[in-house]
Amino acid sequence: MEEQKLEVVNKPTVNDIARVAGVSLATVDRVLNRRPGVRAVTIQKVQKAIDELGYIRDTAAANLARRRVYNFLFVLPDTDNEFVEALSNQIAEQSRNQFIERTRTSIQKVTPFEPQDIVEILDAVDGREVDGVAVFGPETPSVRDAVKRVRDKGIPVVAMVSDLPSSDRDHFVGIDNVSAGRTAAHLMGRFVHQRGKVLVLTGSRLARDHLERRQGFDLVVAEDFPHLEVVASVEGRDDPELIYKMMPEIFDSYPDLVGIYSSAAGNAGLIQFLTESKVSEELVIIAHELTPLSREALCMGTFDALISQDSGHIIRSAVRLLRATSDGVPFNRAQERIRIDIYLKENLPP
């Protein structure tokens, strides 16, 4: 029959399964979605047909029929930090496209470095309203536990930017921060020609990303660049003003400072100090995240390189992962890998 020819060319549908298995559409659907109320024998029959035909579900059609809408919640620290702002902006900008793809996103801002806040938000998550959560927050036992509780409710959670490892984690959306620190160290080692001291400006010891960066940085300097010495790192709490105030003392303490690795946020304070105080042009500065401010500093030559992660990619990736996890379908690891971007003044995006 002609019918057979079509079967070869077109991809099989639920109707094909039903016909081959000799059951109704409803039953096929029950088996497909692991719904109860089907005899074991029937399940076998249907499963056999599914396998034989090499059935692949048409998610678009399924979502249409189901009138599925994904509701995702983003939990971000409530700072005026440019990078966090970039993430918020991306969530807003992408919301139109996400809308078209049947997903709605909302943002909850929480007090920075205040785990208890995150815990409360997470515990308040209602599975009837929220289909997935993306969190950017510190890694503390309480946060980890709260994340686990959300997952136990069957709601997928992804960690953004800073990892929140757990045995049953869904995924981490961000760069390998140890590797980012190593990269910064390599650039520092090769950009600095003379012998001297290097300072690491960090954010908070609660922030896993900051710790990892520092760790990677120290390792590589020690291994590969004997002409450099990393001095005790300074905690800037991502606070521009604090950082600005701390700088003079640092330069007094280390007259032979040849480089600064600004591994966290608060670059505004650093930039302000550097431009005001006219430090040596030789001083190599490597910072994190491409933002309007850091971009400007890079162009002016105040910064020498930037280690960055694409905020647009992070948000898209978080949404794709949440959707995939929510549907129980696989995702493309390579596509979801967030790259460690290196920016010099020559490869800035337009």
Next chain:
Amino acid sequence: MEEQKLEVVNKPTVNDIARVAGVSLATVDRVLNRRPGVRAVTIQKVQKAIDELGYIRDTAAANLARRRVYNFLFVLPDTDNEFVEALSNQIAEQSRNQFIERTRTSIQKVTPFEPQDIVEILDAVDGREVDGVAVFGPETPSVRDAVKRVRDKGIPVVAMVSDLPSSDRDHFVGIDNVSAGRTAAHLMGRFVHQRGKVLVLTGSRLARDHLERRQGFDLVVAEDFPHLEVVASVEGRDDPELIYKMMPEIFDSYPDLVGIYSSAAGNAGLIQFLTESKVSEELVIIAHELTPLSREALCMGTFDALISQDSGHIIRSAVRLLRATSDGVPFNRAQERIRIDIYLKENLPP
């Protein structure tokens, strides 16, 4: 069960338009798809309803009803070049996912640096079988004209990796190659400490990407790094053996060579020569594209840095652009921008 709360936010459908405009579904569809046979007044009515409701078409549903299948053709040079291979592999790897998204891809290999071949393929493209074409090829007048002819048939074309500018081009999927050359120069300038000569190893003068890279490289060295001098560039035709054979003479001619910018393909020949001949460890080598071979060279310290573009991203982007153009819908510029990736041995992907 609880009442649905977000009911208000339901997005309008064709039915809503029909109801508001007081016409039938079929008429709404005609207006929506700019089909003929509708009175101007009626069009006005419908358009008004569309605008009022803020209608956004559900592409998934439309594609379902239309049983739309996108057929895209990729035209690639027929070389054993690792980067081209990576592109082919990506096309193959992604085909499963593309299949799910109703798009089929096929590949046509053409003799490298042989414009006539591309022209023939392009002229043979049949609009009934192909919905879009992605080309990676040299920029010659004949190729440009052939591309134009394809577009005139109403078939979208995107250029990959190497741009094929034209007044009515659809899009270019790849990095800004001038900027890539500038980036390589900056790294070279900062990595090389002593004074000396730098060689640019290029591929073909037909390849626009190679030309642009060289141009950017020269510019930045001249501007910012007076301790370096760029010598006449050498054309390796992306051929490892040729490159291997040429190297000894080059080193004889320039005893004070301090760096090589391998701006094209054929790195295997360069690597082979370098490892065999034990040249100075000081020599800085910057090459293009992350491949198994170049990755190894970077890890071993044979290469100092790699400028790269993500082959997976390029293919995904080409497909998304072709689909969007084909449907006449807008796309997200930021998402489709291919980054100039810089790889050091510390930030290699796993």
Next chain:
DNA sequence: TTGAAAGCGATACCAG
């Protein structure tokens, strides 16, 4: 435990 039938949002064919 199973099936028939009514949609989801959009398109397309056939009448009128």
Next chain:
DNA sequence: CTGGTATCGCTTTCAA
């Protein structure tokens, strides 16, 4: 010119 209606692939009542 315009409208009615079947259909796309899948889900979901409601009956049987």
